[in-house]
Structures are given as C-alpha cells and as structure tokens.
Amino acid sequence: MSTAAVGDPLVDLLLESLTRRKATGQVVQPGDAGRAAARWMADAGVARAVLAGDPLVDRIGLADALRREGIDVLTWPTGLGKRESMGLEGPIDVCGVTVPARAVAERGTVVLEASAGHGRGLDVTSRHHVALLPADRIVRTLGEALALTYADGRAAPSAVSLVSGPSRSSDIEKISTLGAHGALTEHVVIIR
Secondary structure (H helix, E strand, O other): OOOOOOHHHHHHHHHHHHHHHEEEEEEEEEEHHHHHHHHHHHHHHOEEEEOOOOHHHHHHHHHHHHHHOOOOOOOOOOOHHHHHHHOOOOOEEEEEOOOOOOOEEEOOOOEEOOOOEOOOOOOOOOOOEEEEEHHHHOOHHHHHHHHHHHHOOOOOOEEEEEEEEEEEEEOOOOEEEEEOOOEEEEEEEEOO
C-alpha cells in the first residue's frame, strides 16, 4: 500500500478521476494552499466559507486568505441554523471546506470523517465544497484507504462520507440533476 509522494502517479490519477466525476483539482505547495483555495472560492462567487476545525486549515492561513478575498469566514460548528448554513437564509453561495482522512485515486473519492470540528453535513449543506488534501493521504483503492485509516485499531467515527464529485441524482425519469443531495461543485486542493 503506497501513498502519494512528490512525483507520484497517484496524484495524476486522482486529478483524472476528479475530472471524470465533474469535479476539479489542483496541486499546490503548502505555502500556496490557503491563497489557492481562497482564489478558487472567490472565482466561484463564494460569499461565505464554513471551515472544518482542523489544524491544517490554520497552518495554511486559509481564514486570512479568504478575508482578503472578501469572503465571510465561519468555523465548524458555526452556531448557525441548518437553513442559514445551507444558504436558504443569508448568503446563498456558501462553501464547506473539509480535510479528508484519505482520497481514492481510482475513483476520485475523498473520505471524510465526522468529528467535533468536522461535522457530518459540512460538505453537503452548502453550494460548493473544497477539500484540502495532503498528497500523502492519496491511495489507489477504497480498500487501501479504509485499511490505512483504521489500521491502528482505532474505532471508526460516528459517520464516514465518501464524496465523489458534485452531488447528482438520476432518480426522476433518468435525468441527471446536479446538487440533489449536496454541493453543486467540488474542488480538491492537493497539498504536496
């Protein structure tokens, strides 16, 4: 089981898989990650970002970069009601920012774990989703992702979400609809 390192083909495979899933991604150096994520959100028209309470978010200076772009910043848990978190009241263009436990290169899937600072709905209650992904968390298969994540015998969290691109459904008359059960856009910032 190998994880991605600088120059590892798993990064390229993940980017290809994200494209197939109608998501986007970019590879950045740690010093550029906060600015790159904030720039993507500004270009997408995001008015508010809800950030996972994760040390990586602080290390890359994301909150300051977002404020420089004029984007309102909240940290999970926000204290907002679900309607406002979802953009049904207040700003419509909200972006949930997550830090995946792993990513599956073959499927373009990020593995999200629920925790006190990383709510179950962080990626689905907003119009946009940005995942901040350290490159060493990328593996080839879902089996590898789950085995590595829980190899030390620790208990699984209360919820694990597998997110593979923007939310979509083809339930009604086989017509594909984006945003049916979550974000309309997904962007993965891969941090080398």
